[in-house]
Amino acid sequence: MTRILVVDDDPALVRTLxxxxxARDYEVESAFDGRSALQSVADAPADLMVLDLGLxxxxxxxxxxxxxxxxxLPIIVLSARHESDDKVEALDEGADDYVTKxxxxxxxxxxxxxxxxxxxxxxxxxxxIATADFSLDFAERVATRAGHPLHLTPTEWRLLEALAHHRGHLVRQEDLLFAVWGNGYERQSHYLRVYTGNLRRKLEPTPGRPRYLQTEPGIGYRLEV
Structure with missing residues (x-):
């Protein structure tokens, strides 16, 4: 049975969920604060976590x-925070989806x-992937540039991996958005502009004239390695 961990400090919401x-045959575990949630994940990871940001x-x-x-494990964020910065930060740290209260x-x-x-x-x-400028080990999530460790966020790794599975080929914007951010983000093309810009600054020898992360305006992106 699929096990879902619901983390929220509102008992009424936890009970409703x-x-x-x-009723839909999920097994449910509840936690009302962050420490309890982390202990639950450490003891017996669930199949999915529903997580409130305001703990x-x-x-x-x-x-x-x-x-x-x-x-x-997949993490779906619940939050009353409407600011896009909060949404981007949660997704950037590894959340899979974001639902606003x-x-x-x-x-x-x-x-x-x-x-x-x-x-x-x-x-x-x-x-x-190993190039003259950087190397990427997707299995171990290790990146280096000029022999030095390079920090990539979970979202940056997911974007690069989605492109690397089709290296040398165009990946359409909507396919990338679904692969990285999930359902409901197919129109959020500005996410791709922001994250490819960040990756170019980290990976490209000349970010303004990208060699590896190529854009087909209005259509998609390709990784040329």
Whole structure:
């Protein structure tokens, strides 16, 4: 049975989600603060986490950051925060989806089904890449440039891996957005502009004249290695 960990400090919301999830044959575990959530993941990782950012002890973004050191379980964020910076930060630290409160239960259930499907059919790591300027080991999540360690965020890794699976070929914007951010983000093309810009600054010898991360304006991107 698929096990879902619901993390929120609102008992009424946790109870409502628990009733709806159990009615659809999910096993549900609850946590009301960040420390309890992290302990649950360490003891017996769930198949998916539904996580509120506004927890009483540890900020939800920090919970995501710590979870990602020990598990790749899908994380769907619930938050009353509407600012795009909060959304980008949560996704950048490794969240798989972001639902803004108030939300419809049917919408959340659809997001859960999508995240579980993506997790079940997730592709194996892309083959390692070595160029004259940088190297990428997708299996170990290790990047170097000029022999020195290079920090890439979880979102940057997912974007590079989606491109690396089709290296040398054009990947359409909507396919990249689904692969990296999931269902419902197919129109958020500005995410790709922001993250490819960050990656070019980190990887390209001349970011203004990219050699590796190529753009086909309005269509998609390709990784030339």
């Amino acid at each position: 628990g009733i709806n999830l159990r 009483p002890d540890i900020d939800g973004v920090e919970v995501i950051r710590r979870v990602r050191t020990m598990s790749q 108030p939300f419809g239960v049917d919408e959340l259930l659809a997001r859960i089904r999508t995240s579980l499907r993506r997790s079940a059919v997730e592709e194996p790591p892309a083959p390692s």
